[in-house]
Amino acid sequence: MSWIQRKNLYLVAILCLCVLAALPLPASSYALMWVFLTAVYLTLALSYDIVGGFLGYMNLGHSTFFGLGAYSTAILLNHDFGLALALFLAIIFTAAFAAIVSYPFFRLRGAYFALATFGLISLMEVFASNLQHVTGGSGGISTPPGDYMVPAYYLSLIAAGGTVILSHFLGRSRFGLALLSIREDEEVARSFGVPTFPYKSLSLVISSVPAGLVGGIYVWNVTYISPPAAFGLEIALSPVVIAMLGGTGITLGPLVGAVFITLIQELLWIKVAHFHLTIYGVLLVLLGLFMPGGILRTRWLWPVVQRLGFGEKIDYFKKQGTLER
Amino acid sequence: MTYLLECEGVTKNFGGLVALKDISIQVTKDEIIGIIGPNGAGKTTLFNIIAGALPPSYGKVFFKGQRISEKPASEICRLGIARTYQMVRPFNSLTTLENTLIGLSFGRINPPDYKKRVIEAMNILTFMGLGTKANNAAETLTLVEKKYLEMARAMATSPEILLLDEVLSGLGPAEIVRAMDTIREIQASGVTVIMIEHVLSVIMELCHRVIVLNYGVKIAEGKPNEVANDPRVVEAYIGNVEMGEQETLNA
Amino acid sequence: MASQFFQVVVGGILLGGIYGFAAFGLSITFGVLNILNLTHGDFLMLGSLVGYGIFLHFGINPFIIAIIIIPLFVVIGVGFYLLLLKPISGKPPNQLLVASVLITLGASIVIEDLTSFFWPHPITGIDYSLPSLELYGVVISETRLFILLFLLILAVSIQLYLQKTYMGKSIRAITQCRGGAKLIGIPISRISALTFGLGVAIAASAGVFYITLFTVTPVIGIPLTVKYMSIVVLGGLGSLTGSVIGGIILGIAESLTAYWFGAQWSPAVSFILLISILMIKPEGLLGRQR
Numbered sequence: 001m002s003w004i005q006r007k008n009l010y011l012v013a014i015l016c017l018c019v020l021a022a023l024p025l026p027a028s029s030y031a032l033m034w035v036f037l038t039a040v041y042l043t044l045a046l047s048y049d050i051v052g053g054f055l056g057y058m059n060l061g062h063s064t065f066f067g068l069g070a071y072s073t074a075i076l077l078n079h080d081f082g083l084a085l086a087l088f089l090a091i092i093f094t095a096a097f098a099a100i101v102s103y104p105f106f107r108l109r110g111a112y113f114a115l116a117t118f119g120l121i122s123l124m125e126v127f128a129s130n131l132q133h134v135t136g137g138s139g140g141i142s143t144p145p146g147d148y149m150v151p152a153y154y155l156s157l158i159a160a161g162g163t164v165i166l167s168h169f170l171g172r173s174r175f176g177l178a179l180l181s182i183r184e185d186e187e188v189a190r191s192f193g194v195p196t197f198p199y200k201s202l203s204l205v206i207s208s209v210p211a212g213l214v215g216g217i218y219v220w221n222v223t224y225i226s227p228p229a230a231f232g233l234e235i236a237l238s239p240v241v242i243a244m245l246g247g248t249g250i251t252l253g254p255l256v257g258a259v260f261i262t263l264i265q266e267l268l269w270i271k272v273a274h275f276h277l278t279i280y281g282v283l284l285v286l287l288g289l290f291m292p293g294g295i296l297r298t299r300w301l302w303p304v305v306q307r308l309g310f311g312e313k314i315d316y317f318k319k320q321g322t323l324e325r
Numbered sequence: 326m327t328y329l330l331e332c333e334g335v336t337k338n339f340g341g342l343v344a345l346k347d348i349s350i351q352v353t354k355d356e357i358i359g360i361i362g363p364n365g366a367g368k369t370t371l372f373n374i375i376a377g378a379l380p381p382s383y384g385k386v387f388f389k390g391q392r393i394s395e396k397p398a399s400e401i402c403r404l405g406i407a408r409t410y411q412m413v414r415p416f417n418s419l420t421t422l423e424n425t426l427i428g429l430s431f432g433r434i435n436p437p438d439y440k441k442r443v444i445e446a447m448n449i450l451t452f453m454g455l456g457t458k459a460n461n462a463a464e465t466l467t468l469v470e471k472k473y474l475e476m477a478r479a480m481a482t483s484p485e486i487l488l489l490d491e492v493l494s495g496l497g498p499a500e501i502v503r504a505m506d507t508i509r510e511i512q513a514s515g516v517t518v519i520m521i522e523h524v525l526s527v528i529m530e531l532c533h534r535v536i537v538l539n540y541g542v543k544i545a546e547g548k549p550n551e552v553a554n555d556p557r558v559v560e561a562y563i564g565n566v567e568m569g570e571q572e573t574l575n576a
Numbered sequence: 577m578a579s580q581f582f583q584v585v586v587g588g589i590l591l592g593g594i595y596g597f598a599a600f601g602l603s604i605t606f607g608v609l610n611i612l613n614l615t616h617g618d619f620l621m622l623g624s625l626v627g628y629g630i631f632l633h634f635g636i637n638p639f640i641i642a643i644i645i646i647p648l649f650v651v652i653g654v655g656f657y658l659l660l661l662k663p664i665s666g667k668p669p670n671q672l673l674v675a676s677v678l679i680t681l682g683a684s685i686v687i688e689d690l691t692s693f694f695w696p697h698p699i700t701g702i703d704y705s706l707p708s709l710e711l712y713g714v715v716i717s718e719t720r721l722f723i724l725l726f727l728l729i730l731a732v733s734i735q736l737y738l739q740k741t742y743m744g745k746s747i748r749a750i751t752q753c754r755g756g757a758k759l760i761g762i763p764i765s766r767i768s769a770l771t772f773g774l775g776v777a778i779a780a781s782a783g784v785f786y787i788t789l790f791t792v793t794p795v796i797g798i799p800l801t802v803k804y805m806s807i808v809v810l811g812g813l814g815s816l817t818g819s820v821i822g823g824i825i826l827g828i829a830e831s832l833t834a835y836w837f838g839a840q841w842s843p844a845v846s847f848i849l850l851i852s853i854l855m856i857k858p859e860g861l862l863g864r865q866r
Contacts, residue, residue, distance in 0.1 A: 056670065058677055104851050110673050111612035112809070116854070119802040119847040126844045174430045174439075181427045184416035191376055193402035193431030193482055233685070233798070244678065277689040284682025288675040289663055 009308055020157060024150045032153050036221065038262045039156035043214045045242035045254035046163040050207040052240065053248030054176060055200060056183030057106075061117030062239050064124050065208040067230030068094045069215025071128065071135060074225055077143045087216045094212030095205050102201035109186075118236075125231040140226030143219060152221035159217060163210040167251040170206075179203055180249075211239075237280055244287050247294030252305060256295055327390035329354045329517055330375070330406075330486055335384035335394075337370055337541075344370045345541045347384070352486070357508070357518045359532035359549070361525065363561065366538040368521045369411060372488050375519075376408045377401040388486075405433040407484035409475035411491045411521070415463035421474055422446055422459040425481045432482025446481060453477040453507070468495055472504075480511065487511060489520040493527055505531055529553070537561065584835045585828055590720040592827020594785055596820035597727045598800075599807035600734075601778030607751035607813040608771040610672065611661060614680040616779050617800030618687040623649060623780025624787035625695065639726055642784040646777045653776030656683070657769045665768065684797055692794035723785045730781070734774075735816045747771055751813060799843060806850035825849075 024032060048062040069090045076086035101120065108116055129138040136142075170176040178199050181189040190196045219225045229235065238261070239254075246257025269276060291298065296305050330352040337345040345367045352358060360368050373379040375386055377398035386394040393401050407428070416424050425446040429435055436442050450456050453473040458466060463474060472492050479487055489508070493501050505527060512518050522528050528535060528549060535552045537545040539561040545552050552558055602616045626648070627641045636644075660683060664675040738744035746767045749757040758764055786792065807826055811818025829849060830842040 058674060060677070060681075104854055107854060110669070111606075111677070112854075114673070114677050115612060115802065115805050116850060118798075119806075119850060122799055122802060123844050123847045126841065130840050177423060177426060177430060180419055180423070181416050184419060185414055187378065188410070188414045188416070189427070190398045191378055191402060191408055192428050192478060193399050193433075194427065195397070195399045195431075237681075237685070244674075274693055275689060278686050281682040281685030281689065284678045284685065285660065286682075288678030288682065289660070292671055292675050292678070 024153060029149050032149050036153050036156050038258055039160040040214045040218055041238055041242060042254060042258035043160045043163045043210045044239040045258055046167045047207045047210040048239035049243045049248055049254050050170065050203055052243055054179040055203050058114040059117045060114050060240060061120040062211060063236040064121050065094050065098060065211035066215040066235060067124055068097055069212030070219040070225045070230050073216030074141045074143045074219045083220060087213060090216045091209055091212045094208050098205045098208035099201060102204040106197060106200045121231045121236050125227045128227040128231060138227055140224060143223045145223050148221050152217055155217050159210060159214050164251060171251060241280060241283060245294055247296035250296060253294055253296050328352055329389060331387040333385045335374055335381045335386065337374060338382045343541050348543050350536060352517060354517055356534060357512050357532045359528040359535040360521045360538060361528055361535060362538035367541040368538055369490055372408060372490055376406060376488060402482055403433055405485035407479035407482045408488040409479050409490055409492055413471040413475055415471055415474050417464040418462055420460050420462055421450060421455055424463050424474055425449055425477050428478045428481030434483040449477050449481050469500055484516060486517045486519065489518060491521050491523060493522055493524050501527065584831045588828035588831030589824050590724050591831060592824035593724040593727050594782055595807060595827055596823025597731055598779050598782035599804040599823055600816050600819040601775040602804045603808045603813055603819050604747060605772055605775035606808060608747055609768050611676040614801050615684045616804055618684050618797035619776045619779040620783040620786060620800055621792060621794060621797045623783025624792045627784035628787050638784055638788050642781045645780050649777040649780035650773035653773035654769045657772040688794050688797055695794055731816055743770060803846040806846045809850060810853055
């Protein structure tokens with residue numbers, strides 16, 4: 001097992017990146033779309049995990065940010081804004097929305113928070129369906145057509161990569177440590193100087209940015225968004241399922257979860273026309289019953305994860321050793 | 326003169342229950358102050374109010390002349406008041422070192438450099454005798470170790486005042502002696518200590534001044550020996566104190 | 577104009593009665609189990625489907641159906657609890673929350689997806705109506721009035737049950753202090769199972785009336801759960817009066833919203849109500865926060 005080392009893992013990662021970067025040359029647009037969607041789901045799951053995993057607040061409404069990003073980008077694109085500007089403004093809007101809703105939401109804890117965030121998506125769906133003149137109503141909204149697959153593919157990879165880096169460094173920062181302490185015991189964290197409320201709000205804002213961004217990229221590529229696609233159950237559940245499946249609170253978790261889920265989709269969805277949601281549901285139940293820590297925290301994998309240095313417990317001794325030398 | 330810490334007529338009601346009534350306390354630098362009293366006397370409530378976990382119903386708390394009774398707990402910690410919990414409450418799934426790093430990252434003095442924080446945290450842990458446990462999850466520690474972790478985490482915030490809530494309860498005699506040394510060293514490093522304690526012999530030996538609470542009222546204050554002979558204190562404790570402790574009181 | 581307004585308010589009260597009754601079921605489950613049951617609305621939906629089936633085949637009066645399906649759903653609820661929720665009941669609060677949300681959300685999705693596969697079309701409802709009643713220019717549907725009366729009787733009998741019987745007293749004891757209840761020897765596990773069964777049965781029974789008045793589709797479950805949860809937040813845990821008052825407030829608010837802004841906006845009401853309550857008082861108006 002000596003090949004399981006951090007160094008080799010980086011090699012594998014770089015290799016994967018090279019393959020992904022060169023993929024548009026030979027691959028069909030179907031394969032590109034598949035990777036594109038995986039990147040979108042991964043970004044959603046990773047950004048969900050900032051609040052759901054690090055902070056320990058179960059944000060079932062994370063896809064609200066995806067939907068908002070998608071809708072605002074679509075509306076801006078239709079008003080002849082350039083892509084970059086549209087994405088930028090969409091992110092600002094999404095982040096501002098997150099900042100505003102964080103005030104009432106973080107007065108809640110536990111089940112109440114989970115429920116309220118879940119309710120938020122249904123509210124957004126009502127708004128998207130009813131504000132006809134802005135959103136196009138329940139029929140959805142189309143953006144300028146065109147073949148954006150290849151650039152969108154690269155953009156989604158960049159977004160996903162950026163979120164991986166964000167999540168990785170968050171786990172090692174002072175801010176990330178504060179989030180973990182809030183997860184463990186909020187009152188104690190406060191009495192040890194952690195400004196809990198601002199930090200909770202900030203973490204929600206940070207988690208909203210990647211979600212809003214991929215929402216925008218998604219709509220630009222697919223050129224269409226409707227209320228159920230933006231705020232429906234399937235998109236709402238996928239980040240939670242992916243993060244929980246892989247393992248929350250670790251950067252590697254959503255990565256594993258995303259690959260796993262998209263593989264399942266690829267293998268099952270195509271063959272079975274119905275019961276997609278049922279499969280999601282059964283997965284959720286099984287996770288809750290048997291694997292609340294996710295795949296990575298199972299008995300066989302966790303030692304490997306720790307050995308790679310991706311566990312929650314950072315090996316400070318090693319770092320200290322290098323300091324003293 | 327301004328005191329380091331001053332409580333002015335602090336009162337706390339929980340519904341109809343008066344937990345603290347018109348408590349005034351002055352603390353000067355470098356003291357070790359003991360707070361004693363029967364169960365339910367309001368000792369922990371007083372700590373909660375000083376540390377900002379609870380707002381007082383009436384009255385004010387000043388720290389170096391600055392009013393802190395309206396400030397959030399996190400800000401009070403950053404000003405220099407740290408506390409421990411009677412029922413230990415470490416961040417269970419974080420390591421001992423991470424627990425300590427929280428204090429170092431958000432306390433009164435927090436080194437901006439990550440490496441400096443780690444070194445400092447390791448120093449504190451070594452001082453508390455937890456150096457070898459730095460990488461263990463806090464939930465795996467023994468009760469005694471958790472008590473020391475509570476102190477380590479509090480000391481990591483570089484406090485000027487340390488509130489110790491029954492850190493000695495549940496420790497054996499030898500461990501109590503060691504803990505007393507630790508508290509003395511903490512005080513010698515320039516930290517003012519206010520401690521709630523039931524082990525009266527410790528209070529008699531360690532504290533410069535003792536405050537006695539009973540049913541939310543301050544019934545006595547003074548040097549340990551004076552307080553022990555105060556008829557009101559003896560009265561409050563009679564029937565409440567076991568033989569051994571009563572002897573200590575009279576000693 | 578004024579009579580029209582009152583018409584809307586009366587309609588809201590009638591609607592709110594059903595809400596309050598169903599929410600009460602959620603409220604006792606949450607109080608005893610400390611688990612947020614996201615399947616509550618789905619059991620209401622199942623109750624209305626089963627009720628509809630019985631009505632089609634046997635033509636029994638819906639009021640009687642509402643009673644005879646109670647034991648059936650108590651059994652279903654107890655089975656659900658034993659199979660899915662009992663295994664996680666011993667976990668610490670933090671993990672319990674995550675696990676319970678995962679399990680009940682997953683179960684809810686499975687129920688909805690399977691139901692919509694087998695009942696692809698919305699069910700218009702049980703065709704049962706009584707003549708309307710006119711009072712000072714306000715028309716009151718007699719069907720709804722009877723339903724409301726019936727629900728009140730049902731609710732009062734449940735309340736009496738909770739006050740007089742050992743099971744009822746245990747439920748209240750556990751809601752107030754789990755540790756204390758355990759100490760004095762209340763069999764928490766058995767009471768939890770029965771409470772869950774009772775909660776599910778209440779939802780199913782309310783479902784029979786629901787389908788008498790409204791169209792039912794398999795996907796109404798989760799939005800209904802959100803609605804009931806906001807009523808629980810409004811009215812407090814384990815309190816029947818609180819739930820009924822909360823339900824009526826929500827019912828009136830929804831009717832007025834539909835009246836002023838159009839029916840498509842009424843789904844937003846419960847959520848906006850929930851958020852505004854929480855802004856004012858995070859524990860809910862009469863509730864407690866964990």
